[in-house]
Amino acid sequence: MSDPQAAPAAAHEAKEAPRCRCGHGLDHLMVSQIPAYTGWQTFLVFFAGVSTAPERIDYQCRVCREVFHSTTDADVLRDHH
Numbered sequence: 001m002s003d004p005q006a007a008p009a010a011a012h013e014a015k016e017a018p019r020c021r022c023g024h025g026l027d028h029l030m031v032s033q034i035p036a037y038t039g040w041q042t043f044l045v046f047f048a049g050v051s052t053a054p055e056r057i058d059y060q061c062r063v064c065r066e067v068f069h070s071t072t073d074a075d076v077l078r079d080h081h
């Protein structure tokens with residue numbers, strides 16, 4: 001495709017589906033979803049044994065180690081509760 005009109009569509013698609021440098025998407029087998037906790041949440045989870053939803057989920061590729069996406073979407077966080 002040499003049509004310059006195609007460029008914005010491609011950019012939009014890339015934004016919809018983030019990928020790491022080696023091309024793995026969010027749901028790929030080699031991509032870990034790593035919960036990120038705030039300081040007091042870390043205390044609750046690891047010292048008090050309380051289950052709490054993380055502040056953020058980071059998506060890290062286990063091949064290239066790149067954290068290529070993160071989300072604070074409440075629905076996603078609830079899955080990691």
Ligand SMILES: [Zn+2]
Nearest residue numbers: 020022061064
């Ligand atoms: Zn990768």
